[in-house]
Amino acid sequence: MIISEQFITFEINNRFFAFEAKNVIEIFVNKTINPIPIAPDYVVGIINFRGEIVSVIDISVKFDLKENKQTENKYIIVTTLFDDNKHLKLACLCDNVHRIETINFAEIQQVPSFGTYFNPDFLKGVFYLNQELYTIINIEKVFKSNVEFAIEKIIE
Amino acid sequence: MLEFQQKYIEDAGELISKLEADLINFENDTENDELIQELFRVMHTLKGSSSMFGFNKIGEFTHLLEDIYDLIRNKQLTVNKEILNLTYQSVDFLKLLLYSKEILTDEQEIEFAEILILAQKYSTKKPLNEIVVPESKKEDIHLLRVLIKPRPKVLLRGINPDNIFAEILTLGKNINFEFTDDSIDLSDDDLFNKYWEIFIEGTVSADAVTDVFLFLDESEYSINELTDISDETLNDFLLKSEAVDKKISLDELKIQLNEIITKPEKKEIETKETSEKSAKPVISTLSDDSIRVSATKLDYLLNLVSELIIVHAQFENHSERLGDEKLLATVKELSKISRNFRDEILSTRLIPVAVLATGMQRLVRDLSLKMGKEIELITEGLQTELDKNIISRIESPIMHIIRNCIDHGLEMPEERIKNNKKEKGIIRFIAFYAGSSVFIQVQDDGKGIDTKYVFDKAVSKGIIKYDTELTNKQIYDFLFLPGFSTVSEITEISGRGVGLDVVKKNITELHGEINVDSEIGLGTSFTLKLPLTLSIVDALYVTVGKFKILVPTSNVLMCKYLPSDYFIGKDLNYKFDNKCAPVVRLSNLFVKDKAENEFEVLIIFTIYEKFYGILVDRIVNSIQAVIKPLGHLHANHNLFIGASQLGDGTMAYVLDTNFLLNI
Numbered sequence: 074m075i076i077s078e079q080f081i082t083f084e085i086n087n088r089f090f091a092f093e094a095k096n097v098i099e100i101f102v103n104k105t106i107n108p109i110p111i112a113p114d115y116v117v118g119i120i121n122f123r124g125e126i127v128s129v130i131d132i133s134v135k136f137d138l139k140e141n142k143q144t145e146n147k148y149i150i151v152t153t154l155f156d157d158n159k160h161l162k163l164a165c166l167c168d169n170v171h172r173i174e175t176i177n178f179a180e181i182q183q184v185p186s187f188g189t190y191f192n193p194d195f196l197k198g199v200f201y202l203n204q205e206l207y208t209i210i211n212i213e214k215v216f217k218s219n220v221e222f223a224i225e226k227i228i229e
Numbered sequence: 230m231l232e233f234q235q236k237y238i239e240d241a242g243e244l245i246s247k248l249e250a251d252l253i254n255f256e257n258d259t260e261n262d263e264l265i266q267e268l269f270r271v272m273h274t275l276k277g278s279s280s281m282f283g284f285n286k287i288g289e290f291t292h293l294l295e296d297i298y299d300l301i302r303n304k305q306l307t308v309n310k311e312i313l314n315l316t317y318q319s320v321d322f323l324k325l326l327l328y329s330k331e332i333l334t335d336e337q338e339i340e341f342a343e344i345l346i347l348a349q350k351y352s353t354k355k356p357l358n359e360i361v362v363p364e365s366k367k368e369d370i371h372l373l374r375v376l377i378k379p380r381p382k383v384l385l386r387g388i389n390p391d392n393i394f395a396e397i398l399t400l401g402k403n404i405n406f407e408f409t410d411d412s413i414d415l416s417d418d419d420l421f422n423k424y425w426e427i428f429i430e431g432t433v434s435a436d437a438v439t440d441v442f443l444f445l446d447e448s449e450y451s452i453n454e455l456t457d458i459s460d461e462t463l464n465d466f467l468l469k470s471e472a473v474d475k476k477i478s479l480d481e482l483k484i485q486l487n488e489i490i491t492k493p494e495k496k497e498i499e500t501k502e503t504s505e506k507s508a509k510p511v512i513s514t515l516s517d518d519s520i521r522v523s524a525t526k527l528d529y530l531l532n533l534v535s536e537l538i539i540v541h542a543q544f545e546n547h548s549e550r551l552g553d554e555k556l557l558a559t560v561k562e563l564s565k566i567s568r569n570f571r572d573e574i575l576s577t578r579l580i581p582v583a584v585l586a587t588g589m590q591r592l593v594r595d596l597s598l599k600m601g602k603e604i605e606l607i608t609e610g611l612q613t614e615l616d617k618n619i620i621s622r623i624e625s626p627i628m629h630i631i632r633n634c635i636d637h638g639l640e641m642p643e644e645r646i647k648n649n650k651k652e653k654g655i656i657r658f659i660a661f662y663a664g665s666s667v668f669i670q671v672q673d674d675g676k677g678i679d680t681k682y683v684f685d686k687a688v689s690k691g692i693i694k695y696d697t698e699l700t701n702k703q704i705y706d707f708l709f710l711p712g713f714s715t716v717s718e719i720t721e722i723s724g725r726g727v728g729l730d731v732v733k734k735n736i737t738e739l740h741g742e743i744n745v746d747s748e749i750g751l752g753t754s755f756t757l758k759l760p761l762t763l764s765i766v767d768a769l770y771v772t773v774g775k776f777k778i779l780v781p782t783s784n785v786l787m788c789k790y791l792p793s794d795y796f797i798g799k800d801l802n803y804k805f806d807n808k809c810a811p812v813v814r815l816s817n818l819f820v821k822d823k824a825e826n827e828f829e830v831l832i833i834f835t836i837y838e839k840f841y842g843i844l845v846d847r848i849v850n851s852i853q854a855v856i857k858p859l860g861h862l863h864a865n866h867n868l869f870i871g872a873s874q875l876g877d878g879t880m881a882y883v884l885d886t887n888f889l890l891n892i
Binding site: 105107108109110111112113116119121123124125126127128130161162163 | 882
């Protein structure tokens with residue numbers, strides 16, 4: 074019986090995130106990104122990935138994590154997602170990739186309906202590792218929807 | 230099972246199209262026995278595989294059709310218009326059944342039932358005929374002894390003996406099923422390790438019986454004709470051979486067979502391999518010398534090969550710097566091979582326009598019947614090849630044009646005779662290459678477009694003033710305006726709102742053009758100009774700010790260096806060929822600050838005989854580029870149709886010149 078799953082953990086603007094490892098195809102460091110004119114602002118540009126054009130996305134824009142100043146030594150995580158009966162590829166820009174972690178299902182918690190910065194609809198769950206909270210991003214939801222910001226509404 | 234079904238749908242789709250094509254040929258030459266045989270064979274194959282994959286309606290329906298064509302084949306029924314129409318309708322329904330996976334709406338069910346009844350009417354003429362025929366020629370009755378001994382595991386090959394027996398039952402009367410095996414233990418694991426003896430009395434020939442065993446191996450059955458047997462001896466013979474208590478009626482046999490058939494399914498997974506193997510011969514008889522490859526695989530190959538060419542370009546650069554002669558020679562050789570390689574891969578995506586022929590012929594036939602106009606379709610250049618994507622996207626526009634030509638262009642026969650024309654109208658379909666484009670022309674020899682009428686219509690719609698002076702060309706262009714219908718009364722065939730404007734839109738999306746020319750009394754001609762393929766393009770490599778842009782050269786008329794202050798204090802337009810061409814400065818669209826160059830380059834295009842200009846910073850050179858889609862996030866990008874990797878590994882964007890039309 075499968076009781077655990079592997080995740081790739083990474084960092085954007087000092088926040089910790091995770092992708093399911095099964096969705097990740099390749100990770101690049103410092104690959105040249107070709108900017109594309111007239112595109113949504115969360116699209117940084119495109120890369121040529123094995124002969125296929127893949128868009129590079131800045132999650133920090135989509136999640137409204139401002140003050141993302143670091144521009145060099147960026148990592149690009151190429152992921153695959155299944156949408157509309159097609160396999161699509163998307164690349165995400167991040168500041169640092171940590172490692173592959175194996176997490177037991179029991180440790181993965183549901184996202185609380187409020188109290189987190191992000192909109193729970195775009196997350197698959199959260200888990201604690203070394204006292205840090207990691208957020209599992211549901212990449213299909215984030216980039217399928219036309220929602221500009223994937224953050225939780227601020228409760229006043 | 231699902232993937233087998235998918236495969237079946239593809240194959241059956243092909244069979245049905247073949248049926249349609251054969252039918253059109255057959256209609257022109259109803260005496261051709263070979264064609265009847267071919268029709269019959271296709272129906273038979275379709276029937277066999279349909280029941281095998283659970284498409285029972287198709288199976289039953291084709292069975293009826295097959296019966297009809299069997300009668301025709303045996304000269305017991307003569308072909309007439311009604312039968313042909315019925316078959317055409319049936320082909321349509323077969324398509325519907327296949328693609329809807331036999332799920333029909335209520336309306337369709339009713340229509341289907343009507344066709345079934347009609348088909349039954351023809352197919353059951355058989356017994357009537359047979360009763361008449363045998364009585365007069367009694368000597369034609371012969372007795373066949375059929376021995377079936379299938380190899381073990383016949384069921385796993387998808388062959389249902391039940392169907393075979395049912396089919397035999399239709400062949401003649403006085404049929405006796407005989408188990409000659411004493412131990413009928415149907416639960417036996419070695420299914421069908423037994424044999425049957427069947428006697429058929431009737432007018433059928435041994436050949437007709439052979440058809441039933443299409444899916445069985447020759448070693449699995451034998452058919453002998455028993456001669457010199459009178460009725461009495463026959464009965465005697467049957468009585469003798471029959472161990473009366475063991476005789477099983479057909480119904481019982483069916484029940485037992487059904488029991489067996491439900492059993493082996495559990496084992497299907499283990500023996501899948503064998504069933505696949507035995508299923509193949511049936512399929513391979515259809516394709517002559519070709520292999521079916523999925524388009525995604527071809528795309529992947531194309532990707533790889535374009536990567537190869539890019540890496541090769543870099544390799545060439547490096548080796549030129551090294552200056553080693555032997556290395557350079559090898560690199561040259563490699564360059565030839567990789568280019569050939571790419572061209573070959575590209576050509577695999579090209580298919581001849583002949584695939585459109587069946588549909589056109591069918592359309593012309595149907596419309597000529599419906600409207601009472603005699604029409605001949607003449608095709609030329611059917612071997613002209615185009616990208617598969619383009620062909621599938623021009624099919625409905627071309628059908629629409631033909632429909633238009635027939636409905637509005639061609640006159641009724643009486644009127645044609647009055648005008649000294651042949652009674653039979655002509656629709657001509659011509660395809661040919663010119664440069665990197667393919668031209669497709671659809672012509673009719675009808676009455677032509679009445680410019681005065683169109684002009685008045687445009688005036689009444691408020692598009693132009695009554696005193697405007699227009700060339701014929703400009704008047705024809707009104708036909709492509711949305712909602713501009715020249716027919717006063719809307720007919721069933723055309724004029725339903727979806728008109729030439731949609732045709733033009735579809736063609737423009739393909740980066741093609743459509744033009745119309747006409748001569749009163751002589752006819753009308755629609756010309757489509759289409760690119761050979763959408764995946765490769767000749768382009769000018771230009772820069773705008775830091776961006777590299779590829780401008781497809783197909784519509785470029787002129788490039789000119791202008792001082793960068795040329796447009797200062799003027800409107801952004803340029804006088805070209807005494808016409809005013811609006812100009813777009815690309816850097817205004819996506820670069821914030823203007824380039825500080827002394828010169829900029831003006832590129833003049835023509836789209837639909839109008840001139841447009843764009844301003845870029847610099848032209849680097851002209852290249853041939855493999856276009857790659859930008860991906861789903863930019864699927865509807867306003868400016869670019871794709872991107873292409875340059876020799877140095879960076880990306881350049883391919884400009885969609887149609888954006889100029891939407892500004």
